[in-house]
Each structure stands twice: as C-alpha cells, then as structure tokens.
Amino acid sequence: MPYVGIIIKICRAYTDTEEDFQDYYQEVCLQIWNSRENFKEESKWSTWIYRISLNVCMSLLKKRKKKQVRSSDYIDEENIPDIENSFQDESLQLLYTAIRQLSELDRAIILLYLEENPNKEIASIIGTTPNNIGVRITRIKKQLKKLLDGKIY
Amino acid sequence: MERSIENIWKKGFEAEKKLSAPTITNLYKRKSGLVIQQINSTTKKDNLSLIPVGVIIFGILVFMDKVILGTYVAILITGLYFLNKRMLKKLETLNIRDNTYNYLLNYRKTIKNITSYTTWLMGLGFPLVAIPAYWMFFQDTKIMDSFKQLDLVVEILIISGLAVVLSVLGILLYRLSTKIVYGNLLSSLENILEDMEDLMKS
Numbered sequence: 001m002p003y004v005g006i007i008i009k010i011c012r013a014y015t016d017t018e019e020d021f022q023d024y025y026q027e028v029c030l031q032i033w034n035s036r037e038n039f040k041e042e043s044k045w046s047t048w049i050y051r052i053s054l055n056v057c058m059s060l061l062k063k064r065k066k067k068q069v070r071s072s073d074y075i076d077e078e079n080i081p082d083i084e085n086s087f088q089d090e091s092l093q094l095l096y097t098a099i100r101q102l103s104e105l106d107r108a109i110i111l112l113y114l115e116e117n118p119n120k121e122i123a124s125i126i127g128t129t130p131n132n133i134g135v136r137i138t139r140i141k142k143q144l145k146k147l148l149d150g151k152i153y
Numbered sequence: 154m155e156r157s158i159e160n161i162w163k164k165g166f167e168a169e170k171k172l173s174a175p176t177i178t179n180l181y182k183r184k185s186g187l188v189i190q191q192i193n194s195t196t197k198k199d200n201l202s203l204i205p206v207g208v209i210i211f212g213i214l215v216f217m218d219k220v221i222l223g224t225y226v227a228i229l230i231t232g233l234y235f236l237n238k239r240m241l242k243k244l245e246t247l248n249i250r251d252n253t254y255n256y257l258l259n260y261r262k263t264i265k266n267i268t269s270y271t272t273w274l275m276g277l278g279f280p281l282v283a284i285p286a287y288w289m290f291f292q293d294t295k296i297m298d299s300f301k302q303l304d305l306v307v308e309i310l311i312i313s314g315l316a317v318v319l320s321v322l323g324i325l326l327y328r329l330s331t332k333i334v335y336g337n338l339l340s341s342l343e344n345i346l347e348d349m350e351d352l353m354k355s
Contacts, residue, residue: 005166009166030184033348034348087165088168089164089165089168091156091161091164091165092161092162092165092166094161095158095161095162095165110158114158114159114162141158144158145158148158
C-alpha cells in the first residue's frame with residue numbers, strides 16, 4: 001500500500017501502546033478504503049491520506065480521552081504506556097515521546113512540518129492560513145526543544 | 154551540539170526498520186462487531202417489546218369483557234416471544250472465533266433463514282390464528298348472526314378471502330417493520346461483506 005509510512009508515522013504520534021497503534025492503523029486503513037470513492041483529483045493523494053489519517057487519529061484520541069476520564073477512578077495496570085518500544089532509534093523515540101505530549105492539533109501540524117509539507121499545504125489540511133501555521137510551527141518547535149532539553153545530542 | 158528535530162526525524166526514519174506496515178488481518182473485525190452487536194441488541198429489544206404489547210392487548214380485551222379472546226391473544230404473543238427467542242439463539246451459537254468473513258456470511262445466512270421462516274409464519278400462521286380471534290371477537294354480535302345466515306359456500310369464500318387478505322397484510326407488515334427497524338443495520342452488514350469481497354479480489 002503506498003503512503004503506508006505516512007499512516008504509520010501519524011498513528012505512532014497519537015498512540016502510546018503497540019495495541020493502540022495497531023487499532024489506530026487498522027481504523028485509518030479502513031476509513032481510507034471506505035472513502036476511496038470520495039477522493040477528488042483536485043487534491044494530491046498524499047494530502048488526502050494525511051487528512052483522513054489525522055482526522056481518524058484525532059477523533060479516536062478524543063474518544064479514548066473521554067473514556068479515560070470516565071474510568072479515571074480505576075488504575076488499569078495494563079494501560080501503562082510501553083512507548084519505549086516504538087522505535088529503535090533512541091533520538092527518534094525521544095522526539096516521539098515529546099510529540100505525544102503536545103495537543104492533538106499541534107501534533108498534526110508538527111508531523112506535517114517534519115514530513116516537509118509546505119505551510120500552504122499544511123494550512124489546507126488543517127483548515128487555517130499559512131501565516132498561522134508558520135507562527136504555530138515556531139511555537140511548537142520551541143515547546144519541543146524545551147521538552148527535549150538536554151536529552152538529545 | 155544539540156541536533157535539530159528535523160534532523161532527528163529525517164535520520165531516524167532513514168535508519169528505522171520498524172516502519173513496515175502491520176498486517177491488516179482483522180480490518181473489518183471491529184467494524185462488523187459493532188454492526189452485529191447492534192443487530193443482536195435490536196432483535197432482543199424487538200422481541201422483548203412483544204411482552205408489553207401482549208399485556209396491553211390482554212388488558213384492553215379484558216376491559217371489553219373479552220377475557221377468553223384476551224387470554225388467547227396473550228398466549229399467542231407469549232408463544233411468539235419464546236419462538237423468536239429460540240430462533241435468535243441460533244445467532245449466538247455461530248462460531249465467533251471463525252474468521253470475520255466466514256462469521257459474517259454465516260450470520261447473514263442465519264438472519265435470512267429467520268426472516269424467511271418468519272415471513273412464512275406471518276403469511277400462513279397469521280390468518281390461522283387471527284380468524285379464530287375474529288370469531289371470538291364477533292361472537293354473539295349481529296355481524297356474526299348475519300354471517301351465520303349466509304350460504305355455506307359464501308361463508309367459506311368470505312373466510313378464504315379474509316385469510317388471503319390477512320396473509321398478504323401479515324407479510325407486508327412484517328417486511329415493512331423489518332425494513333424500518335433493521336434496514337440500515339442489514340445494509341451495513343451487506344456493505345461490509347461487499348467491501349471484504351472487493352478487498353479479497355484486489
């Protein structure tokens with residue numbers, strides 16, 4: 001499947017456990033498959049894949065957060081994140097850990113930025129202006145730098 | 154010197170071997186699970202609704218001083234409830250550990266069997282149980298007295314006509330109610346199966 005890397009990178013940024021990652025990945029693939037007939041030639045395939053993947057991941061994360069709030073009285077030992085196993089590259093792993101601490105929208109923006117999408121493209125996926133994206137990227141990068149301070153050399 | 158996040162990202166993914174896609178083994182498992190769960194819960198609720206309906210009809214008929222007819226209808230509705238319950242158990246006995254596609258195929262087949270059995274029941278059974286009910290309802294009334302004065306052939310023709318009308322009405326009502334209550338759920342099930350077949354072909 002083409003663009004599989006995009007889906008994996010996005011799903012990893014929105015999940016803490018391998019089990020969640022598998023669930024999110026399957027759901028994204030399912031949504032892409034179900035919406036394949038709605039794809040319009042006016043946008044690029046990659047833009048469309050980004051849009052669906054981010055929408056699915058953000059909505060699944062929101063649902064999960066709601067569930068967690070409801071069951072916050074209980075300590076579920078099985079749900080303790082096993083984030084250290086996501087990537088072999090230690091620096092990349094640390095970067096992902098930092099990205100996961102950002103808000104849902106900021107995660108989307110930084111992922112699109114790191115994937116070298118121009119601000120105009122990011123703005124069209126997120127639904128805002130390129131100027132706004134530029135400002136947000138600067139802020140997010142500062143935030144990430146703070147989170148990674150002294151951890152990566 | 155501290156590395157930039159752009160650099161970490163680029164170099165990290167260049168060396169990353171874990172970027173292979175997970176196998177999509179159960180792509181439709183959760184999706185179909187939700188539809189099956191909804192169908193099962195709707196069939197249970199649908200069947201359970203027969204009990205209050207039976208009680209209400211019994212109450213109305215007792216109020217109208219038709220105790221025997223009320224008891225007859227209540228027994229029939231209770232019987233239908235238990236019959237449905239028995240049929241719906243078949244859905245639960247399907248092997249859920251089977252692969253999703255086979256499970257859904259078996260599920261659809263069982264649903265179709267239940268639907269065709271119930272259609273047959275409504276077509277044949279409904280007039281068979283409704284005519285005696287009419288008889289009991291109109292007993293000792295002027296309508297029944299004038300009916301009894303008719304020629305036997307005419308009586309048979311009227312009863313047969315009534316039976317046909319009730320049969321058609323029963324089937325139509327059943328199909329309509331099935332479409333209203335289960336239409337969307339069953340078409341979701343069909344769509345999932347179609348998608349899975351498409352996926353297997355491609």
